[in-house]
Amino acid sequence: MFLRILAAALVVLVLLPDGVRAQATTIHDGPLSERRVSYTMEVSLDPDRRAVSGRQRLTWRNPDSVPVDELQFHLYLNAFKPGSTFQEESGGVHRGFSSQDDDRWGGITVQRMRIASDLPADLAGSLAYPGPEVDITDRIRFIQPDDDNADDETVIAVSLPRAVEPGETIALDIDFESIMPRIIARTGFDEDSDGRPFFFVGQWFPKIGVYEVPGQRYVPADASRGAWNTHQFHSNSEFYADYGTYDVTLRVPESFVVGASGVRVEESSDGSSQVLRYRADDVHDFAWTAYEGYLVFEDQWEHVAIRLLLRPEHADQVARHFDAAKFGLDRFTAWVGEYPYTTLTLVDGLGGSNGMEYPTLITCGTYYRMPGWLRAPEMVTVHEFGHQYFYGLLGSNEFEEAWLDEGMNSYVESRVMDDAYGPGAMMSLPGLPIGDRDMQRLSYTKDDPSRGALFTWSWKYRFGDYGKASYAKPATIMNALEGYLGWERMRTFLRTYYERWRFRHPTTRDLQDVAEDVAGEDLDWFFDQYVYGTAVLDYAIDSIGNTEVADPSGADSVDWYRSRIRVERVYDGTFPVTIRARFADGSTEDVRWDGVSRWEEFTFTKPVRLEEAYIDPDDILWVETDRLNNRRTLAPSDAFAGRERRKFTTRFQQILYVIQALF
Ligand SMILES: [Zn+2]
Structure with a gap:
């Protein structure tokens, strides 16, 4: 035990000269994104009050070619207040998780917002507000761009005393306090079975919206100006934010194990609290978790340091999580592109915090004694890791698309x-x-x-x-x-x-x-x-048959047949498809059908009988809703096999329905 402590101390000495670990946030030297925003936050967690409070220094650069005189922000935690649009839409139930406890509510309060006058030197050239700082707290107003629910406080607009000129950067100092709700929609607090507090801190700070410039997304390129794209927090919606840099310092009681987006660059302790500083670059969000119970495991995949925070009751599933994460890193890198970040944190959280993505940090989720044949934790890990691409690196607007x-x-x-x-x-x-x-x-x-x-x-x-x-x-x-x-x-x-x-x-x-x-x-x-429509695709074999015909050569030495396959399009959807004809001598012939007409007849004239027809013989038309009507045969033994197969497939589908309901 002592040796292990000594070894750990040596590792800390090597890795943390002056308490700083020299690890870059990405494998590239320069910025990867436009970095319209930057966040520097210093916050403390008060577990008894379930409060995260502190100060944020936000910078935002006006990307438009015209001045912008209003800023809009998301205050997502206000979704967990009574009367919010989220509460109205969801009834307080999110993906099966809900709470009726009296302490279930959360929220975020902006205590003070000021325009700062001391921008760092590298931004000084575009300083929007030289001179004394300006308090704009009383200019904050709640807006509801999506509905008329005056009780929804998830978006604020702030009019500025002077517009931000094109290309200028404004810096705001924002004092805020976030009260974490009992876990709902993947954020909040809970207690484990021993009564120890658990925090997953997501959607927790004032986050500026995306100002879309002409030509960006659906803003017409010839529009005279851009517009804020901010939506209220809904039951069925995730997020949309701009890329930038995060420098976040967390003060958390010493006993907690902490995981966060990005790279831990500094750590110190005064005996009762630990102060942890994280940096994340070219990301559009930042989340973290704190819980005494986590077991910590570490692994490496190429340039990525993988850290797994696992609940003790799942200690036998370490390899399952790491293997899935590495499969994800490996395949996504090969098939989609580079994962430029140097860290990936996997979190096995409590209840409704699981199955969610944040930049370089994902929550997975498993159960005690999860059987090896059921790969739910692997699937969730791969899925949430994959979000590092479509949510993280591409940054789709999840409200709208x-x-x-x-x-x-x-x-x-x-x-x-x-x-x-x-x-x-x-x-x-x-x-x-x-x-x-x-x-x-x-x-x-x-x-x-x-x-x-x-x-x-x-x-x-x-x-x-x-x-x-x-x-x-x-x-x-x-x-x-x-x-x-x-x-x-x-x-x-x-x-x-x-x-x-x-x-x-x-x-x-x-x-x-x-x-x-x-x-x-x-x-x-x-x-x-x-994508835009609701077409449903199903093709069926209507009938097949053979008619004896005269030998076209006139020789009449063998029997000739005119064979037909009649296929039907059952619903409105079409998709080019292959139809395979199999003849009595084992030979096959493929025909292509565009599926546009309601039905179609294909004919063959051959010195051999048609025995079987199969729509989509290579099973690539995944979108087809019924695959049991794709095959027809005239050979009795095959027909029997087909019936058995059909019975099996039906049973199989019933089993699948049951399993599906579990997820
Ligand atoms: Zn997902």
Whole structure:
């Protein structure tokens, strides 16, 4: 024991000369993003009051070509006050987690906001407010850009006494106090079974909105000025913020184990409190957690230091978490692009804090004695890691186009899981391997698959459609697009999308442009039906048959047949498809069908009978809702096998429904 303490002390001496660890936040020297914002925060955690309070120095550079005289901020924690739009929409229940405790409420108060006059030297050239600092606290007003709920306090607007000129930077000093709610929507406090306090601190500080300039996202390029894109906190919506730098100093009681976004660059202690300083660059958020109970494990993947904060009851699942994280790093790097950050923190939090992404920090989630054949913790780890790309590095607007994050991420997650763990990637029960793509497809098809277009603002879905339309459906249609383009071109699409749009907030239209560039063809037929529309695809074999005909050569030495396959389009969706005909001598012939007409008949004249027809024989049309009607055979033995197969498939789907309900 003593030796271990000594060794640990030596490590600290080596790694922390003067209490500073020399680790860069990314593997690049210069900025990776535009860095319109910077946050320097010094805050303290008071566990008894569940309060995080302190000061923020925020800088914001006006990216527009005209002066901007109003700033808008998110105060997300106010979603957890009575009467908020989040409470109205959710009834206080978020993804199955809720609390009725009296102490469940949280909120954030901006105590004072001042325009600073002491910008650092490197920003001095664009100092917007030279001279004495100006108190603008009484200029703060709550606004509700999405609804008329006057009780919603999740967005504020602040009019400025003088506009920020184009290219100028304004610095604000903001004193604030955040009261953490009992965990809801992946943030807050809780107690473990021993009564020890647990904190997951997300969406916790005043965060400036994204000011979109002309030509950015959906602001017309010829607009006279840009606009703030701020939305209230909704039950079904995540986040949108600008890239910048974070320098965050946390004062936390000594007994807590702390994990945070970015790199820990300084640490000190006065015996009762520890002071931890973190830096994160080219990110758009910062989250942290504090809990006495965490076990800490460390691992390395190439340039990434992986740190796992695990609850003690899950100590036997260390390798499962690290393996999944490394599979994620490996496949996402190869298929999408570089992970430029030097750290990744995996957090096994309490209850409703799990299954969430923040820059370089993700919450995973598992259960005591999670069986090895059920790869839920692996899937969540891969999924939340994947968000480092679609949420983190690309920075989609999750309020308006959630599918660009959740859906694209669920697609790649399903590919990573199936590639890393094989056919039973989600469940590997003997004789019943279930892959991640199977699960995604099932959640898309199991209820009315026509409900919910992907391109819908997240709080405008009919209740319950958000999950399907933002996760399972986009994953499934992307798997179908992969079937259409082929895996090589699909990877080129993912890589090009990442390279062209990282740190730049792409839209659905931008994604389609990349897909069309890579495909070398117009893909309106795909996007109009499955992204903007609610088309449902199902093809069926209506009938097959043979008629004896005369030998076309006139020789009449063998019997000739005119064979037909009649196929039907069942719903409104179309998708180019292959139909395979198999003849009695074992030979096959493929025909292509665009699926546009309601039904179509394909005929063959051959000296051999048609025995079987199969729509989509390579099983690449993942988006098709019913695959049991894709095959028809005239051979009795095969027909029997087909019936058995169908019975098995039906049972299999029923089992899947049950399992699906668990997630
Ligand atoms: Zn997600």
